[in-house]
Amino acid sequence: MTDKTVKTTPSEKKDNKFDLRQIFEGSYNTLLPLLAIFTGLVIGAIVIAGTDATVIEAWKNFFQAPGAAFAAAWTSIATAYGALFGGSLGNPKEILAGIQAYFSTGDSAALLKSIYPISESLVTATPYIFAGLAVAVGFRCGLFNIGAEGQFFMGALGSVFVGYSLKGLPAIIHLPLALLGGIAAGALWGAIPGYLKAKFGAHEVVNTIMMNWIGFRLSDWLLNGPMKAPGYRPVTSAVSEAAELPRFFPDPLRLNWGFILALLVAWLIYWLLFKTTIGFEIRTVGANPDAAKYAGVNIVRNFVLAMVISGGLAGLSGASQVLGVDHWVGQGFSAGYGFDAIAIALLGKSHPLGVVLAALLFGVLRGGATRMQSMAGIPVDIISIIQGLVIIFVAAPGIIRWLYRIHPAKNKQALQSRG
Amino acid sequence: MPVLELRGITKSFPGVKANQDISLTLEKGEIHALLGENGAGKTTLMNILYGLYRPDEGEILINDQKVDIEGPNDAIARGIGMVHQHFMLVPVMTVTENVMLGNETTKSGVFLDREKVSQRIREISNQYGLEVDPEAYIKDLPVGIQQRVEIIKVLYRQADILILDEPTAVLTPQEVDGLFKIIHSLIDAGKSLIFITHKLKEVLHIADRITVLRLGKVVGSAIPGEVDEQKLAEMMVGREVNLVVNKKIAEPGAAVLEVKDLYVPDERGNPSVNGLNLDVRAGEVVGVAGVQGNGQTELVYALTGLLPIKSGSIHLSGRDIHKCTPRQIIEQGVAHVPEDRQKHGLVLSFPLLDNMVLCTYYKPPFAKGVNMQEKPIAENGTGLVKQFDVRTPSIFVAASTLSGGNQQKVIVAREFSRPIKLLIASQPTRGLDVGSIEYIHGRIIEKRDEGTAVLVVSSELDEIIALSDRIAVMYRGRIVDILPAGATKEHLGLLMAGVKPEDIPDSAKQKSAGPVEKVF
Numbered sequence: 059m060t061d062k063t064v065k066t067t068p069s070e071k072k073d074n075k076f077d078l079r080q081i082f083e084g085s086y087n088t089l090l091p092l093l094a095i096f097t098g099l100v101i102g103a104i105v106i107a108g109t110d111a112t113v114i115e116a117w118k119n120f121f122q123a124p125g126a127a128f129a130a131a132w133t134s135i136a137t138a139y140g141a142l143f144g145g146s147l148g149n150p151k152e153i154l155a156g157i158q159a160y161f162s163t164g165d166s167a168a169l170l171k172s173i174y175p176i177s178e179s180l181v182t183a184t185p186y187i188f189a190g191l192a193v194a195v196g197f198r199c200g201l202f203n204i205g206a207e208g209q210f211f212m213g214a215l216g217s218v219f220v221g222y223s224l225k226g227l228p229a230i231i232h233l234p235l236a237l238l239g240g241i242a243a244g245a246l247w248g249a250i251p252g253y254l255k256a257k258f259g260a261h262e263v264v265n266t267i268m269m270n271w272i273g274f275r276l277s278d279w280l281l282n283g284p285m286k287a288p289g290y291r292p293v294t295s296a297v298s299e300a301a302e303l304p305r306f307f308p309d310p311l312r313l314n315w316g317f318i319l320a321l322l323v324a325w326l327i328y329w330l331l332f333k334t335t336i337g338f339e340i341r342t343v344g345a346n347p348d349a350a351k352y353a354g355v356n357i358v359r360n361f362v363l364a365m366v367i368s369g370g371l372a373g374l375s376g377a378s379q380v381l382g383v384d385h386w387v388g389q390g391f392s393a394g395y396g397f398d399a400i401a402i403a404l405l406g407k408s409h410p411l412g413v414v415l416a417a418l419l420f421g422v423l424r425g426g427a428t429r430m431q432s433m434a435g436i437p438v439d440i441i442s443i444i445q446g447l448v449i450i451f452v453a454a455p456g457i458i459r460w461l462y463r464i465h466p467a468k469n470k471q472a473l474q475s476r477g
Numbered sequence: 478m479p480v481l482e483l484r485g486i487t488k489s490f491p492g493v494k495a496n497q498d499i500s501l502t503l504e505k506g507e508i509h510a511l512l513g514e515n516g517a518g519k520t521t522l523m524n525i526l527y528g529l530y531r532p533d534e535g536e537i538l539i540n541d542q543k544v545d546i547e548g549p550n551d552a553i554a555r556g557i558g559m560v561h562q563h564f565m566l567v568p569v570m571t572v573t574e575n576v577m578l579g580n581e582t583t584k585s586g587v588f589l590d591r592e593k594v595s596q597r598i599r600e601i602s603n604q605y606g607l608e609v610d611p612e613a614y615i616k617d618l619p620v621g622i623q624q625r626v627e628i629i630k631v632l633y634r635q636a637d638i639l640i641l642d643e644p645t646a647v648l649t650p651q652e653v654d655g656l657f658k659i660i661h662s663l664i665d666a667g668k669s670l671i672f673i674t675h676k677l678k679e680v681l682h683i684a685d686r687i688t689v690l691r692l693g694k695v696v697g698s699a700i701p702g703e704v705d706e707q708k709l710a711e712m713m714v715g716r717e718v719n720l721v722v723n724k725k726i727a728e729p730g731a732a733v734l735e736v737k738d739l740y741v742p743d744e745r746g747n748p749s750v751n752g753l754n755l756d757v758r759a760g761e762v763v764g765v766a767g768v769q770g771n772g773q774t775e776l777v778y779a780l781t782g783l784l785p786i787k788s789g790s791i792h793l794s795g796r797d798i799h800k801c802t803p804r805q806i807i808e809q810g811v812a813h814v815p816e817d818r819q820k821h822g823l824v825l826s827f828p829l830l831d832n833m834v835l836c837t838y839y840k841p842p843f844a845k846g847v848n849m850q851e852k853p854i855a856e857n858g859t860g861l862v863k864q865f866d867v868r869t870p871s872i873f874v875a876a877s878t879l880s881g882g883n884q885q886k887v888i889v890a891r892e893f894s895r896p897i898k899l900l901i902a903s904q905p906t907r908g909l910d911v912g913s914i915e916y917i918h919g920r921i922i923e924k925r926d927e928g929t930a931v932l933v934v935s936s937e938l939d940e941i942i943a944l945s946d947r948i949a950v951m952y953r954g955r956i957v958d959i960l961p962a963g964a965t966k967e968h969l970g971l972l973m974a975g976v977k978p979e980d981i982p983d984s985a986k987q988k989s990a991g992p993v994e995k996v997f
Contacts, residue, residue, distance in 0.1 A: 334847040335839045342835070345824045351783060352813070352821040353835045354804025 091405055091412070093458050094451035095419065099139075102444040106138045106436055107131040138434045142441075145429020146422040148175040170307055175425065177313040181383060183421025185210070187320035188375030189399030190406060190413040191327050192244075192368045196262075197408040198331060199364035200344035205251060205266025206372040207396025208273035209244040213373025214380045215277055216243025218387045219285065221297025221380065232300035237377050244373015245366045247273060252365025256358035262365070270396075281389055293388040303382035316382035321414065323374065328410040330367075340364050372396060401449045420445065478541055480505045480669050481526075481557075481638055486535035488521055495521040496532070497693045503638065503669050508660065510672045510684035514713055514910030516880045518693040519673045523640050527559045528552040539638075558636025560627045562643040568616035572609055573598060576630050594633075601632050605662045621652030628659065639663065640671045645679055646907075650938065650970065651768075657683055675713070675910050677706045678939075691715055714912045724922045727946040730759035731794075733899050733930035734780070739789035741772070741779040749775040751954035752789075757899065762921065762931040764945030765956075766938060768973050772954035773934045774816060777903045780932075781813045782806045783821075793899060807836050812892035816903035816934075818881075822888040825877035829869060830858030832876050833891050857894075865890035866916065882913035889917055893924060900924055903934045918944060938966055 107113045116123070116130035149172065156169030189206050196203035203209075217240030224232060251265035278292075287295040303314040331337035342350040343360045350357055375395060380387055402420055406412030427441040451458050458464070479502040488496040496518045503509050513519045524530045526537065528546040537544055539555055546552050552559075566575050573595045582590045595611040602609050607625045615623060624644065631639055641660075645653050660670060660683065674680060680687055681701045688698045689712040697712050710718040734757040741750035749772040757763045767773055778784035780791060782803040791799045793809055801809070815821035823832050834843050834854055842853040858872035867886045869879055876884060885906070892900070902921060906914040921944060925931050935941050941948055948964055949956045950972040958978040960968065967985040972978065 333849055335844050335849055336847055338831070338838050338849060342824055342827075345826045346820075348820045349822065349824050349835065351803060352781075352815060354802065354807050356802075356804075 089464075090455050090458055091407070091416075091452055093462055094405070094448050094455075097451055097458065097461065098444045098448035101447050102440060103135045103139070105443060106440060107134045110134040134434075138430055138436045138440075141430040141433035141436075142423070142426035144175065144426070145433070146175055146179045146424075146426030148172050170311060174311055175429070177307065177311045179418075179421045179425035180317050181312045181314070181421075182424045183417045184314075184316045184320050184382065185375040185379045185395050186398065186402055186417035186420050187324060187414055188371050188378055189395050190402035190417050191324060191410060192248075192371035192375065193399045193403035194406065194408040194410065194413050195327065195331070195340070195364055195371065196368040197403055198337075198344045199340045199360060200347065201252075201255075201262050201361065201364055201368070203248065203266055203365065203368045203372075204263055204400065205248065205269045205273075205369070205396070206375075206399045207394070208266070208270035209247040209369040209372035210376040210379075210396045210399075211273050211277055211391065212247040212376070213240035213244035214376030214387050214391060215280060215285070215294075216240045216373060217301075217377035218294050218297055218380050221301035222295040222386075224301075225298060227298075227300055229300040229302075229304075232298065233303065233381070236297065236301040236381055237374065240373045240377025240380070241370040242373070244376065245370035248365040248367075248369015248372065249362060252362040252369075255365075256361040277387075277391075278389065281387070285387075287386075291388070294386050296386045297381060301381060302385060303378065305382075312383055314382040316378035319378065320417075323371070324410040324414050327371070331410070336363070372399070375399075398445070401445060404449060405452050478505075479503055479538075480540060482538040482541075483522070483526070484536050484538065486522065486525060486532045486537075488525060488530060488532050494693050496525070498535070499690070499693075499695055500535075501688050501695070501698075503671060505669055506664050506667055508664060508670045508672055508683055508685045510674060510680045510687045511690065512674060512677075512680055512687055512709065512713060513690035514675060514912060515882055516692075516910075517690040517713075519690055520642065521693075522690070523559065523642060523671070523673060526552070526640065527557060553634050553636065556635065556637040557640065558631030558634060558638070559640040560624065560631060560642065560644060562646060564623050564627055566615045566623060566626060568614070570615060571611065572613055572615065572618075572626050572629070573611040575615055575626060576611075576633050580634060597633060598629055601629055605632070605659055605666065607659060619652075621648050621655060624648070624652075624656065625659070637667075638669050638671070640673070642673045643675075644672070645674065645676060651974070653679070677709050677713075677911070680709065681706065689713055710911050713910075718911055719915055722918045722922060722943045725926070727761040727925065729761040729946070730928065732756045732758050733794055734932065735790075735792040736780070737790045737792075739776070739779065739791065740787040741775045741784060742787055743775050744784070748787075749954055750779065750786075753951075753955055755949055755956055757930040757932050759898070759930050760925060760928045761946040762925050762933055762944050764941035764948045765932065765934040765951050766941045766948055766969055766973060767936070767951035769936045771951050773903070773951055775954075776951070777813070777816065777901055777934055780806075780901055781811065810896060810898040812895070812897040812900045814885075814888055814892055814900070814902040814905050816907075818884055818888055823876045823884060826875055828873045828875055829862065829867070829879075829887060830854050830872045832887055833858045833861050833872075835891060837895060861887075861890040861894055864894075865920075882909045885909055885913065885917065889920060893920060897924075897929055900929050900931045901934075902931065904936065905933065906935075906937070906940060914940075938969060941969075942966070 113130045113134045116127045120127045152172035153169070156172040159168045160166050189210060192206050192209065193203055217236045220236040220239035224235065227235070247269055251260070251262050251269055254260040254265050255262045281292040281294065285294045287293055303316045303319070305312060305314045307313060331341060339350070339355045339360050340363070342353065342355055343357050347357055379395070384391070398420060402413055402416040405416035405419070406414070423441050423445065427438045430436045430440070431438050481503040484500050486496050486499045487494070499518070499522060501509070511519050511522070521530065525532050526546065528548040528551050537546060544555060546555065567578065570578070573591050576598055577589065577594045582594050584590045598609065598611040601607065607629060609622060609625050609629060615626065618626070628639075644656060648656060663670065672680075672684060684701055686698065686700060687704070687709070689696050689709065691713060696715070699709065707718070734755070736753060736755045739750050739753040740748065743749040751772070753772070753776060755763070765773055765776070775784055779786050782798070782801055782805070786799050789799070790797055793806075793811065796809070798806055798809065819825060824835065831838075831854070834857060837843055838849065843850055843857070855872065861867070862869060862872055865886050867879070867890065868883050876887060879887070889905070900921070905921065906917055909917070921931060921933065933941065933944050942964075946962050948960045948962070948969065950958050950960070950969060952973060952975050958972050965986060968981060971981055971985055
């Protein structure tokens with residue numbers, strides 16, 4: 059292989075921060091997830107049409123009326139996706155009408171009703187952002203934190219405990235304390251497997267899964283015993299109002315400060331990972347632990363630190379759900395946020411901005427799913443299929459490259475081979 | 478009639494012409510050496526011949542028949558076999574299993590017929606003097622024997638044209654001698670051979686004909702009797718090359734590194750450094766010579782804090798450092814050019830500027846508190862790229878995109894650019910081309926002349942002799958003898974092979990052209 063760098067002297071291009079190849083690789087990195095989402099939606103459409111009884115009926119008569127067969131398929135898909143995105147983003151016409159009504163009459167009822175779908179999507183996206191960041195920080199340090207689910211649950215319990223047990227504090231003190239309670243509980247749940255890995259070499263995948271089970275069963279006991287609210291149901295008391303994340307709009311809109319907090323924390327994690335020595339060490343350990351050791355980086359400390367941060371973020375995810383949306387915790391509260399977070403971190407390439415975007419996508423899909431079921435009669439599970447497909451395509455980019463005939467990676471590899 | 482002919486082969490990758498109009502012929506029973514620096518296009522050309530790439534232009538003829546090679550299996554079917562630089566063997570399988578892998582001989586369609594294959598391996602082994610036990614597991618075999626297994630794999634598939642890609646890069650001097658004997662027996666049996674290398678002495682020793690590539694083009698061909706090393710090196714690099722390291726006589730100062738009775742177990746707990754004593758003084762280069770696997774790696778790891786010691790002491794300027802962490806040792810002024818640049822030396826996925834501050838990222842001016850300072854880091858990267866002549870389009874590209882020589886320059890730049898009193902360079906030029914070797918050797922001597930104590934560990938005797946002011950020979954975890962700079966290769970070779978210093982004949986200590994000398 060001829061070294062492509064031979065002809066370029068360093069002085070020619072050295073100050074050019076926006077090197078062409080960088081831009082190309084950057085766009086290539088964002089292109090793949092976008093194509094993965096697109097492909098997932100296309101295949102999802104085929105599944106929707108293929109399971110629709112009217113469509114199947116129309117296709118039985120394909121040779122008599124091919125136009126009708128395609129029309130039936132199109133109608134089915136358009137109805138489903140129309141309901142999905144209408145249910146998650148709202149109807150633009152209604153939103154416009156709502157704005158007009160608000161400015162002409164000062165009545166906000168129509169506007170609030172029209173933005174309810176977006177509000178719900180963002181509410182769903184909020185815990186996804188925190189939990190996605192949690193898994194992403196682990197990935198950056200070379201750790202696979204499957205325990206976000208358990209850490210999420212522990213975080214929820216930690217924050218709800220601080221939320222209902224303390225009385226009479228002002229919000230400015232009570233809310234941060236409740237959030238910290240969630241972070242601390244999640245961080246503890248992450249620190250244990252981190253310490254076990256660092257000290258004894260126990261694999262974090264196994265240990266985080268085990269910690270999930272311990273967390274679930276511990277919560278069963280807590281919800282039926284020490285933390286149980288008066289009454290017969292295994293739920294906690296509601297947190298005091300001072301510990302709630304304030305909502306922006308009146309009921310039923312549940313969008314709250316948790317979403318803004320999530321964006322701030324995403325920026326904080328970006329700063330931590332890419333602008334500080336702490337992040338440099340975490341990323342070095344993740345990218346090449348041997349080189350990290352050679353450079354004098356304390357690998358053991360970074361494993362524990364990354365798991366503490368990861369667990370803390372997952373705990374904050376649970377706290378945001380409790381303090382912003384539910385205000386109390388019941389059995390089976392966590393509902394898979396921690397597991398979806400793995401998919402979100404993968405889809406977002408473990409980059410905070412990517413995680414935010416992926417979490418928004420998941421929020422939209424989840425937010426619209428219920429509406430799709432009620433309006434178009436498409437089961438909610440189709441969303442799981444689309445999510446699953448997107449993750450497969452992101453995890454195996456070779457499929458997307460083959461599908462769309464993109465080959466930059468191959469050439470790049472060739473450039474690396476020695477002469 | 479040539480058995481193989483390449484006509485006008487051209488192959489481009491985006492932004493690079495890897496091969497431009499390359500033509501060459503291989504006669505029956507010939508050893509044709511393909512010489513060139515890293516990145517000259519040797520491997521691309523051979524990958525085309527082996528069917529891994531398709532040429533953009535040009536044609537390949539085998540026995541005067543135009544052929545279109547569609548892949549490795551096609552190449553094998555046409556009698557072309559390749560022995561890769563990095564072996565393609567499964568360590569936990571036996572020689573027989575490795576040889577039959579991908580081409581399994583079976584009984585009644587499903588059961589592996591190991592006996593038949595072993596038998597065939599023994600036949601091949603006897604015919605060419607390969608001496609390999611078909612039942613041995615690959616993981617138990619030394620590198621030299623593993624290479625023979627690769628050769629057997631090729632012969633088992635009945636190749637007539639053998640391509641050896643940098644076959645001597647991983648071998649000890651004795652193993653190289655053995656390989657050359659095997660090559661001669663292959664030629665005697667009518668095989669033809671393409672020998673890819675960048676080692677000049679080997680080429681002159683073994684080749685019948687030499688073709689030199691530079692930047693993807695043929696720049697000339699030669700016959701060993703008619704050229705010398707200097708001429709070949711100039712053809713390869715494209716300018717005059719200084720093959721001898723010019724250096725003044727060392728003016729050693731106080732001892733910087735003092736190692737006493739050092740015992741170090743390796744990562745699996747086996748003793749590897751056994752009671753080693755060694756001093757390195759300021760302003761001198763001490764070379765550690767020895768066949769690989771005699772504890773050199775563990776010695777360097779112990780000195781740099783990467784491996785705990787069992788007993789003994791390591792003093793740096795009088796301070797005991799044997800309990801220090803790698804960071805504490807770095808901060809006391811020790812630089813380490815590691816043996817494996819991709820494992821320890823670089824974070825391949827990080828851009829150059831980050832790799833340039835791998836050991837100093839947390840210190841001013843690169844960081845204020847926890848905040849990393851982008852501007853000083855970029856300036857440091859830009860400055861070092863220029864100062865150390867790293868060929869790269871930008872300091873923002875990942876280290877993985879650079880050639881081996883340039884990757885090594887990044888490490889050298891980083892380690893040499895901070896204030897140091899001890900430099901530990903392990904295999905500093907392994908796998909590098911002549912131009913880069915010349916450059917790195919010059920820099921090492923420069924450091925010595927600035928008063929740095931330098932410890933060079935290398936399995937290349939030439940390198941040890943060229944750089945060292947004193948040569949310590951390491952055998953089974955000890956320094957068996959320390960010789961002055963003018964020691965002969967024969968003398969060193971006998972010590973490396975385990976002969977006791979008092980048993981070395983006087984004849985070996987004088988400069989003479991012994992058998993080892995001819996090859997190296």
